[in-house]
C-alpha cells in the first residue's frame with residue numbers, strides 16, 4: 001500500500017502493536033474503496049489506494065498541525081457495483097447487507113476498545129453509508145460516525161479540465177499519477193466517452209436507477225483521463241488533505 005509514499009505512523013497497514021500500545025488515538029479513520037475496472041489504465045484497487053493514501057496524509061496533517069491523533073484502518077476493499085460493471089472479470093459486488101455487516105463489526109470492535117469517533121473516507125461513488133450510519137447511531141448513540149467523499153470536498157473545475165469526470169477520469173488518474181506513478185501508463189487509457197442512458201429521467205437526474213455500465217461506456221471509464229497529470233493530482237490532494245484533517249480534528253477534540 002505504500003509504494004512510493006512515505007511511511008505514516010498513523011497507517012495501521014504499516015504499524016505494529018509495539019508502537020501503538022501506549023498511544024492514545026481520539027479518531028479512527030476508515031477508507032472504503034472498491035474492486036472494479038477503471039477504464040483500461042487504472043488498477044482495480046484505485047478507489048482503495050486513493051482513499052487510503054488521502055486518509056493517511058490527512059491523519060499525518062491532523063497530528064502535525066492540529067494536535068489530534070487518528071489511526072487509519074486498512075481500507076475496506078469491496079464497493080457496491082452497477083450491472084455491466086459487476087459482471088466484468090474480478091469485479092466484486094458486496095450486497096448492502098454485507099457492507100452493513102462489515103461496518104457494524106468494525107464499529108462493535110472499536111466500541112469495545114473504547115473508541116467513540118469514526119470517520120469514513122469514501123473512495124467509490126457507488127458506496128452509500130447514510131442508512132447504515134443512521135441505524136448505527138440508533139444502536140450506539142454515543143459513537144459518532146461521519147462519512148465524506150474525498151474527491152468532492154473541492155470544486156472539480158478549479159483543478160481539472162474534463163467536463164465529465166465520474167469514473168477513471170482526469171481526477172482519479174491525476175491522483176494515481178501523483179501517489180502511484182509506477183502503476184500508470186496513460187498511453188493505454190481509453191477516452192472514457194459517456195453515452196446517454198436510455199431512461200431520460202435518469203439521464204437528467206430526476207430519477208435514479210443503477211446505470212448499466214455497458215450501455216454508457218465502452219472502456220468502463222466515465223470521463224476522459226488524457227489530460228491527467230501528476231502535478232494536477234498533487235495540487236488537488238494537497239488542498240483536500242487539510243480539509244479532511246480539519247474534520248478529523250473537529251471530531252477528535254470533543
Ligand SMILES: [Zn+2]
Nearest residue numbers: 046047168172
Ligand atoms: Zn474510482
